[in-house]
Amino acid sequence: MAVILETIKNLKGYKLHIVKTAKFKTNTIVWKMKTPLTSENVTKRALLPYVLQSSSKAYESTTKLRSYLDELYGANLNVDVSKKGEFQIISFSLEIANEKFLSDPAPLLKKGMELIAAILVKPLTENGAFDKATVEKEKRTLKQRIQAVYDDKMRYSNYRLVQEMCKGEPYALHVNGEIDDIPQINPENLYEYYKQAFAEDEMDLYIIGDVNEEEVQSIADHLLQFEDRVPVQLKTAQTVSREEQIVKDQEDVKQGKLNIGYRTNVLYGDQDYYALQVFNGIFGGFSHSKLFINVREKNSLAYYVASRLESHKGLMMVMSGIEFENFELAVQIIREQMEAMTAGDFTEKEVEQTKAVIENQMLETLDTSRGIVEVLYHNVVSGQNVSLDDWLQGMSTTTKEEIVDVAKKIQLDTVYFLTGLEADK
Amino acid sequence: MEMIIFEQLQEEMYYEKLDNGLDVYILPKKGFNKTYATFTTKYGSIDNHFLPPGKEEYVKVPDGIAHFLEHKLFEKEDGDVFQQFSKQGASANAFTSFTRTAYLFSSTSNVEKNLETLIDFVQEPYFTEKTVEKEKGIIGQEITMYDDNPDWRLYFGLIQNMYKNHPVSIDIAGTIESISHITKDMLYECYETFYHPSNMLLFVVGPVNPDEIMGMIKDNQSKKDYKNKPEIQRKFDAEPAGVAEKKQVLKMNVQTSKCLVGLKAANPTESGTIMLKNELSVNVLLDILFGKSSDHYTELYSSGLIDDTFSYDYSQELGFGFAMVGGDTNEPDLLASRLKAMLMEAKLAQSWTSDSLERTKRKKIGAFLRAVNSPEYIANQFTRYAFNDMDLFEVVPMLESLTIDDLTKAAERLISEDRFTVCQVVPKGK
Structure with missing residues (x-):
């Protein structure tokens, strides 16, 4: 059905x-x-x-x-x-x-x-x-x-x-x-x-x-009647390959905001897009993910820490709020989680758990009319024709190997830190 | 199990009060994928002074403890409950308000298992000194996050202007200093006082079979040995009628100023139908005065005093209540004085017409239909209404019954110079 x-x-x-x-x-x-x-x-x-x-x-x-x-x-x-x-x-x-x-x-x-x-x-x-x-x-x-x-x-x-x-x-x-x-x-x-x-x-x-x-x-x-037109489609976004950069701003804030950007090199509709979704779920998308467990629960560094995908540009962004002096430690822990992902250091159980939560999230989105529109509009933006059944099927049949492969494609691009005026760096 | 039918809405709801005092409501929602359940205790940030069961003396607990307890219930001896839920394909969460602490999940599969997990984790506390200490770092970052949020500071600043003694003026999460005093024994004491099933409500909404769900819940509860418990004794210091401060200006690192004006409710002691009528009357009144179709809104927007962040709201609970109006502005003082003049003049002129009343009723009825598309809204709001002895599904009939006279009475009660206050956030250096 x-x-x-x-x-x-x-x-x-x-x-x-x-x-x-x-x-x-x-x-x-x-x-x-x-x-x-x-x-x-x-x-x-x-x-x-x-x-x-x-x-x-x-x-x-x-x-x-x-x-x-x-x-x-x-x-x-x-x-x-x-x-x-x-x-x-x-x-x-x-x-x-x-x-x-x-x-x-x-x-x-x-x-x-x-x-x-x-x-x-x-x-x-x-x-x-x-x-x-x-x-x-x-x-x-x-x-x-x-x-x-x-x-x-x-x-x-x-x-x-x-x-x-x-x-x-x-x-x-x-x-x-x-x-x-x-x-x-x-x-x-x-x-x-x-x-x-x-x-x-x-x-x-x-x-x-x-x-x-x-x-x-x-x-x-x-x-509503308009002239016919041929809509402009964009070519697949080309990734700029470059050295990692660290950018810091100083502002009058009480909490430091850490935002890390990665290039995923995967777009909506690509073969390995589903593996990327599951990757993001294990890495940082949920409260059972590696980021939440390691940055928040094990080290008490943050209240919020999560990653999310920009599916049409091929980006993944991590965001967290931390003490100014915990910048290095937080970045290091986040890097370690990424290394764990590329090394395949996660279990089949985590994979299954994450798939279940992603499926749940998608089905819940369809319980609101705006959610339905947003989900369907992905096809218009990407010029694809992926049905929701295909989407759910593709996601649920992703293997651990595919997740590790997609992890290896992801490159850290920019570490951004908004720090306080009194922080010394 | 009792069945309640809402004909116009084409919905039905099932209810039973269990032997241990727990109120259980089930609302089957056909066509939906998700089931959403909330397990809520009538215990929030304002309940900081109370008589623990079996004790002779009232205790006063550190600010932020209800919220702290909410965090700590998720942690168990064998790990945290988030893991358990996500293994079962669910997402779980919780929130603490002034008067309630709610635990919830939503899922599209394994509903009974998830419901069992929800009930059990809330009813089986596990606090240790070590995990309590660990949480202080996490909640400390939550507090700091809000410290940097100008809208939150503005909102709480306005409440602090209004209330001198009532604990509604205390930030729900407390401060880094106040939570440093929290111990595992205090958490247990709060838990024993407020988490008895007779102080709680369970609401399940989704594509469920009510008989099976009710059977499962009863089975779960009958295995747990809850003793009868006397009513909870809370204490609140007397609160003066007028506001504590007329004005407060917060200097923050922002580019655009913000201004909120507030009216402190006059002696909000009612509950049930009277409260419902008062609350809806004030809401309709604010809509007529400041809604996007109002002359006031047009004037303020055209003269550049407000933008699309402008909003207004009225909240009331037993013991406190307030109306708030405002938003981002380049002229915080001018906006405050215009809003004040508009409110005071409204009370005198009483110029609401039956046309504007009828139009606003329609608007609110449509908004209610939109709201009941949302399982979250139904469960959370039904619980809030029930804790105040009101019925969410009486909103539309009550709206339909409102008269011009009700608006006039609401305005006369609410609007008063000595209960008016202003809070502003302005850029540092100004």
């Missing part, structure tokens, strides 16, 4: 993905558009969805839009800009009550889709430009959003690691763009970029819920 049934239809200029399921009390609509990250457009693109959300022809002010959302039984509208591999992805999502659980039978899904369409294709414009007041307001908010990264030291140290590790690669760009770009953005050039994005981006619409597929398709086709 398939864990999930995804129907994909080619509509005009985008793909419609429907996952019919009765387990939610709401229906979820997600619009995604992706294009390669570029320093030229990164900041405009970070601003665009917020401007669209803030002012459309039908809902020219936030008050109007939000009042309408309240009336639609508190439909939850979110916009988001994210980075997957070297793509910058814009998402609009709307979660709306399924009227069969309400005393009021008015159909809500169609209204929700109409609202998303109004935001996407009917922005408030004048003489070929966006509304000036809206753009200025959202520029100010974007500036604060960029600054906020600095104020959250866990995010900041991860951002600094990526910046140092991927210097010169598009992946080093911050997803929210650069403060210095903001003053150059105006209602005219942003509107130009809007037209360009809707003409060139790869676009996908997801509908998750207890829906009628024909009806959804006909509504979508009626509301």
Whole structure:
């Protein structure tokens, strides 16, 4: 039995993905558009969805839009800009009550889709430009959003690691763009970029819920039509082979933040991608992993220590918070865990345990509508067509030898440490 | 076993109080992969002054001990319980709040085995001096992590402004100094006082067969010899009605300032239906005043005083309660004074209309449907409601029954100059 049934239809200029399921009390609509990250457009693109959300022809002010959302039984509208591999992805999502659980039978899904369409294709414009007041307001908010990264030291140290590790690669760009770009953005050039994005981006619409597929398709086709396009695919990211580097920053912080970046040399969809997943689980993904046991439980050095994968760029990142003076010791223990992995110093039991937890994690992700969309979207980003059943099968048949082989491909690239002002180094 | 049906939601729930006093709830969720279970004791960071069973005198325990105990329950003579859970394909976790400590797992297989592991590890404490000492380093790093987090400092700073004597103002994890005094004997004393099944609630939600799950739980509990236990005696010092501090400014290494204003609840002694009504009235009131569709929100956003971190919230438990409004801002003083003026004016003008009330009710009903998609929300919130003698599934009927008059009463009760306070985080050097 398939864990999930995804129907994909080619509509005009985008793909419609429907996952019919009765387990939610709401229906979820997600619009995604992706294009390669570029320093030229990164900041405009970070601003665009917020401007669209803030002012459309039908809902020219936030008050109007939000009042309408309240009336639609508190439909939850979110916009988001994210980075997957070297793509910058814009998402609009709307979660709306399924009227069969309400005393009021008015159909809500169609209204929700109409609202998303109004935001996407009917922005408030004048003489070929966006509304000036809206753009200025959202520029100010974007500036604060960029600054906020600095104020959250866990995010900041991860951002600094990526910046140092991927210097010169598009992946080093911050997803929210650069403060210095903001003053150059105006209602005219942003509107130009809007037209360009809707003409060139790869676009996908997801509908998750207890829906009628024909009806959804006909509504979508009626509301949203674009020119056909050939989306830009990126070539497999080439790894820069270089000496390990250590980067330290000093800031007024109480806890040191240790972030270590590795190149995995494996991408989503590769033959040994599943082995990499299991590798990460044994090494640092969970509370039974080597990092947790050795850095936290055995040596009491940290409260949190974990590793995670960036599957579309081929990175693995370790993060931890430690005392300043424990830097060398923590790095040494983490290195030892990596050596243990390449030496095959882990048991079949650990392999089986990790597979069970990964499978559990994947199945749990599918219990939320947004989780379903995120999982399915990996195929769009990677240009692959891996079904969830294939994924689970591939992961569960990974052998210890394959895990050791993949471990040998992983190279440490950058050790980043955010340390305190009073620390002497 | 009792069955409770929620027709509009198309859900049913099973309940039984076991002989040892444990409340067990099971909510079968069809179509879901995962089962989520929480085992919660009505014991949190505020319960620091109490009468241990069999003792004559009240004891006061170090700050952060409930949270410390939560950490230590995971460690057993033969290793830690995380390992056990992950061998069974589950992920486990726990959290400590002001009033509760919850242990939980989620899994898509081996549900009964995992449930057994959950119940047994919580009911079989194993504390030694050595493992207690080891944990001090780990929790010390948890405390330092929060010290660097401006949002956490802001939140706790505001609570400290409000409460002079009540232990809600103590950081849940304590301080590095306070946890240094914790010993294994203290942990056992807290454990013996608060972890009796009659002070606990077990909630299971997922694609389960309620008869089998209930049978397994009863079987497990009947093998353990729990003696009847008298009610827990807690002590709280008297708390003045007004706030302890009107304003506090924290200087931190940040680029953007933050500002939260708070209102301390007036004498929150209620529970049950009255509490539910009050809590929902205040929540609807805050939505009308500061929700994204409100005039106030538009004014603040357009004038550049707030950004998308702006939020508001009301929490209430027996003995304490507070409303909070605010977020990141470039003008922390101006934002504080605008928010204060808006609140004080709202109390006088009472300008809420039945239109805005109806719209907000709809919004909240939709939000509730969205929330019950989440097994985590159901289990955690149901437990919180039950510990306050409220019923989570009464939220929608109660919302539907709210009137303009209820909002006016909520505003009159909540908003008051002497219970208003401000906390700000500003960049160092400013």
